[in-house]
Amino acid sequence: MRVVEVTAYGGPEVLRMARRPEPEAGDMPGRVRVRLNAAGVTIADLRIRAGLYVHETGDLRPPFVLGTDFAGRLLDPAPGPEGSLPAGTRVAGFIPWLRELTGHGTYTEVAQVDPEWLAPIPDDVDFTAAASVPLAAVTARQALDRLLLPAGSTLLVTGASGVVGRFAVQFAAAAGLDVVAVAYEGDESELKVLGAKHCVTRGEPAEVLANILEHAPQRVDGVFDGALIGPPMLASVKDGGVFVALAPDRAPTPERDIRVETVLAEPDPRALKDILQKVADRELITRVADVMPLEEVAEAHRRAEAGRRPGRIILMI
Template identity: 55%
Template sequence: MYVIEVPAYGGPEVLRLTEHADPAAEAGLVRVRLGATTVNQADVKIRSGAAAGRLGTLVPPFVLGFDLAGTLIDDAPGLPAGTVVAGFLPWFELGTGRGTYAEIVVADPSWLAPVPAGVDLVDAASVPLSAQTAQQAVDLLRLPAGATVFITGAGGVVGRFAIQHAAARGLEVIALAGPGEQDELRALGARHTVARGAPSDVTAALRRLLPDGVDGVFDTALLGDPLLPGVRKGGSFVSASQPRVPAPERGIRVSAVHGAPDGIQLGEILDRLATGRLTTRVAGVLPLDKAAEAHRQTEAGSLAGRLVLTI
């Protein structure tokens, strides 16, 4: 099978198309023939060496990739061979360096969900890691319906999903919006928007809107400590990165979300996508052998959605 391999740390140009042996069947696991995967910021950090400290003894060469959408080669309970599925691999935790920039991957069937009719592989691949991370962050906030939640980085891929998940749960969403994003974020479910700016200005704007502070924050933009004055006493703060979790104060619960694959949860998310109760955004589609170009575009930033690689 063909894969995109990282032979050494470096820029996008180090990515190379190469052949690996097809993976053999493994007890308790299933093989998936991929149709699509995505390029995430984590892929860029791993390839460049910026995430080398998280890899333990794993060193190049390895294959990147988290998200997947494709067809099962092997039977699994409730998922017969031939089922179109989506999911994501916990790349860091696996520690094998066998990611989804490949024609065939091996996965735990509990990480996978069937793709509903009417959802194509490109859209399905754009969902798992980002949408599940956003859902799990909203879960960590532990806020009741009617509570207020402030979402930073709301125009990003995870932030957009977080708005939709939070609004579906009955939370009143306040979104940190960049220029020209306000109308779109309101359409996704944000009740109010706050303009991007210096953290102190953002916090002051929150306090003007809610003098006692918001009930919770999901910080995908990693603004960290300066946002705490905008959270009410006894509120909740969830960061998208453990190193950016602020020190707790005034009884505020603080934590970080680290997306974990969950096929049951993903199945519910994909059903919402299929029925129009959730939207995703794809910034572009490139073939697998153009992975280096996809990395260049992702590294440059300002993409309106996720880049998908077709296989």
Template identity: 45%
Template sequence: MRAVVVRRFGGPEVLELVEVPDPEPGPGQVRIRVAAAAVNPVDAVTRAGVLAAAGLMGPRETVGIGWDVAGTVDRLGPGVSGFALGDEVIGLRDRLDVPLGTYADAVVLDAAALAPAPAGVSPVAAATLPLNGLTAAQALDLLDLPPGATLLVTGAAGAVGGFAVQLAARRGLRVVAVAGERDAAAVRELGAEWLVPREAADLAAEVRALVAGGVDGALDAALLGVAALGAVRNRGAFVAVSAGAAPVGLRGIRVAHVWVAADGAALTELSALAEHGELTLRVADTLPLEEAATAHHRLAADTLRGRLVLVP
């Protein structure tokens, strides 16, 4: 089968399409014939060697690329229950220390990392859900805000931010969204009560003009750091979505960053929301697997709305 791998770190040109043996599932694992794999910023930093330099992954001769997958179960390992051959599924590959990712014709994942694909949704759209949806949901869990609390979401027009706005609104939170003017209407449709322009010179002042004393919490999908922290009230909560992007917890603010983890049960809930149109899945474009480097070039341009998706 074909897979996209990295054997030296660098720009998009280091992505190689290689022939490898079909992977075999072990105990508790499932092999998925890949129908679609979303392209995410974490794929780019993996390719560039940023994660290796940070000590988040050990040295390897071959590094697999890709976290998100939508596809069909075509082999079951020993001890797997709950899935059958031919099932359409979505899943998250959250381990960095493996030689193959989801940019491939097939991938093996733990059954516990999988969920039924949302019925009536194309595999291309479904592949955009696992990583970004789980990141948003797990960040909201870390914030642990009660219904009626106020939440700042930066990068609200992005993949994580968009899911965060919708999920927060479902939890009864009042959302202040940070987004550009061209995305204002879309972000309000997702459930934001207030909108602050991304270009605001003083984010904290803009937010505090809307919510006296500051918001109860912030989900920093745009990695604004201290600029977003200033919008949070004393002894509030703050979660960044990338390691190293969380500021110091001044004024008694509880600060954390979310380390996303595969979670089949939580992903099943997100899949059901997407199936019923309660989560918005956004696809920027599709490309064949052999154009992974092109996808990474386009990802770096940062003008996309929705995810690029590779289709084997």
């Protein structure tokens, strides 16, 4: 089967197409096979490839296969969030790559996954949209749960133009929070439709901070740092507030009784099933930036790093 291997830590040029044996049923006890139709290119993929998580990956070294988000069809029956899922069921999920550290990701034709990572895809959601949802939406939902902010609190969401940030805006607005969104110029109208109360254009941290304080002169109750800006945004938080980072190396040192949390999403099949149904019902909106064949993975990484178009880049397999 075709896979994409990271041959060394570095830029997109280290990604290479390769061939590996297709797994057989029962090769890994407790795992089921999914024939993939689509895989998302996530920030985690970019950072792992670049070697930014080398301390977290321990003895694992290239070559390995990247990829977290996926959508495809079950090759083996599997238990599901609510009853069994027969072979042929359309499913989506994400591999907790940094927790597993097997080097087996979703840039492949067939993945072996834990059934606890899977949720069925509703009929009205295609593979492309489904592959853009799992890691981003579950991360946003679990981070909002960790914030513990009551309705009426002010939440700053950086990276609001991206897939994770867009879900955070939607979940926060649904929870009754006043959202200040940091986003690309031109996305203001769309983000306000999604629930943002105010929008600030991306830029240098000092400039962004000054613009945030125009909308929240008393500073914000919490930060969801979807853009991985890190320490510079801590100044926007009230004393005793909360800051949620999405990468350990971008978590600021706590000060002024501010609670700092780092959220690395854990698979939650029931939550993902609910989220995918909300996408089907148009209660949640996802965004796909580009759809590219697996063979163009290096270019997909270049586009993702350049941030040319907000949204998830999807590899079709």
